[in-house]
Amino acid sequence: MVTPVYDTQHIHRLLEAVSDPEIPVLSVNDLGIIRDIQINGHQVEVVITPTYSGCPAMDMIAESIQSYLHSCGYNEVKVTTVLSPAWTTDWMTETGKRKLETYGIAPPNRITRDSDAPKKCPRCGSTDTRVISQFGSTACKALYQCNECMEPFDYFKCH
Amino acid sequence: MKNQSNSTVPFILYLADNNLILAQRNSEWCGHGPVLEQDIAITNITLDLIGQARMLYQLAADHINRQNGNQDATEDTLAYLRNEREFSNVLMVELPKGHWGFTVLRQYLFSEFQYLLYRHLSAHADEPLSAIAIKSLKEVTYHVQWSREWVLRLGDGTSESHQKMADAVQDIWMYTGELFQAAPFEDAAVLQSIHTEWKQRISETLEEATLIVPEKVFMQQGGKQGIHTEHLGYMLAEMQYLQRMHPNATW
Numbered sequence: 369m370v371t372p373v374y375d376t377q378h379i380h381r382l383l384e385a386v387s388d389p390e391i392p393v394l395s396v397n398d399l400g401i402i403r404d405i406q407i408n409g410h411q412v413e414v415v416i417t418p419t420y421s422g423c424p425a426m427d428m429i430a431e432s433i434q435s436y437l438h439s440c441g442y443n444e445v446k447v448t449t450v451l452s453p454a455w456t457t458d459w460m461t462e463t464g465k466r467k468l469e470t471y472g473i474a475p476p477n478r479i480t481r482d483s484d485a486p487k488k489c490p491r492c493g494s495t496d497t498r499v500i501s502q503f504g505s506t507a508c509k510a511l512y513q514c515n516e517c518m519e520p521f522d523y524f525k526c527h
Numbered sequence: 528m529k530n531q532s533n534s535t536v537p538f539i540l541y542l543a544d545n546n547l548i549l550a551q552r553n554s555e556w557c558g559h560g561p562v563l564e565q566d567i568a569i570t571n572i573t574l575d576l577i578g579q580a581r582m583l584y585q586l587a588a589d590h591i592n593r594q595n596g597n598q599d600a601t602e603d604t605l606a607y608l609r610n611e612r613e614f615s616n617v618l619m620v621e622l623p624k625g626h627w628g629f630t631v632l633r634q635y636l637f638s639e640f641q642y643l644l645y646r647h648l649s650a651h652a653d654e655p656l657s658a659i660a661i662k663s664l665k666e667v668t669y670h671v672q673w674s675r676e677w678v679l680r681l682g683d684g685t686s687e688s689h690q691k692m693a694d695a696v697q698d699i700w701m702y703t704g705e706l707f708q709a710a711p712f713e714d715a716a717v718l719q720s721i722h723t724e725w726k727q728r729i730s731e732t733l734e735e736a737t738l739i740v741p742e743k744v745f746m747q748q749g750g751k752q753g754i755h756t757e758h759l760g761y762m763l764a765e766m767q768y769l770q771r772m773h774p775n776a777t778w
Contacts, residue, residue: 452661503669
């Protein structure tokens with residue numbers, strides 16, 4: 369059994385091991401959904417914010433955080449959800465964006481306040497891409513195709 | 528809204544019911560969309576709507592429990608254990624899904640309304656409600672974009688798609704008035720200003736889609752008072768069956 373350290377930064381680092389079930393290369397830290405960690409004696413409260421309101425991964429993420437921290441020796445773990453301020457892809461870490469790209473998903477790329485599009489095809493690097501559908505395999509992604517290598521790819525939408 | 532204490536819960540339930548019923552209707556497309564990408568798109572929109580409905584029901588439940596001094600109300604009791612007459616959604620969202628053109632047109636008309644309403648609610652005094660509105664606004668922005676593109680594509684498409692869209696506009700128009708008829712739990716002035724902007728946005732889109740905005744027509748209403756079309760009862764019977772048949776069953 370590991371001895372739990374009751375320190376917020378330590379717990380925050382531990383959460384690096386908890387990943388998004390839909391996009392396993394991203395940790396909950398990369399996603400930017402950990403809003404706060406509160407320690408009260410031996411009680412740990414992790415505050416998360418949902419990416420999309422209907423995202424089915426959120427329940428699973430909350431469970432993963434709880435069970436992972438349990439396995440690290442923290443017996444009293446509570447995961448709570450806050451809505452405000454609303455999650456934005458701007459909170460995704462630079463490391464997270466690089467991981468996404470390597471994984472084959474174009475990271476969020478804001479062009480103006482209200483418009484966004486992938487910078488380049490995550491496979492061949494061409495900037496010549498087109499949108500196939502604003503909605504991809506999960507709520508957070510859109511489906512694009514590269515006009516150069518013709519490969520379809522997922523784009524993590526700005527939110 | 529108008530009277531904070533009396534109208535808060537009915538207003539939140541109204542918002543939640545609109546979302547849930549439209550989501551349940553749209554979910555009938557799951558596995559039946561015209562092409563895979565669009566099947567995924569409409570079900571993703573549906574997921575957003577259900578997510579928003581859940582947050583709203585939970586907020587309403589919190590208010591109800593505080594008033595009653597117990598913990599009886601939950602998002603599930605509000606969705607699964609209320610009868611048809613207790614649902615206050617507008618009639619528009621309970622209408623059968625119709626063809627693809629009808630579905631995307633309804634989504635568009637409703638999403639534009641929802642966009643304007645959420646934008647207004649973003650500054651609402653009820654902090655949890657404004658948080659939900661801000662969160663949802665981001666999602667609805669996509670719904671407007673997507674459904675608008677479909678209205679343009681089908682309206683200004685082939686002669687067959689154009690005719691189907693023109694008919695769909697005629698069929699649905701009498702259900703649009705209700706959105707802006709203030710119920711006692713709504714603020715009439717706010718609705719009026721939303722109506723003006725909504726009409727302008729819709730007119731621009733329909734015009735671009737070579738469709739005609741109907742002149743003044745008779746407007747159907749009743750949903751906000753719990754007087755529904757026959758379609759809602761069938762939907763609830765199916766949706767609530769499990770909880771009614773096996774009370775408190777859990778997944």
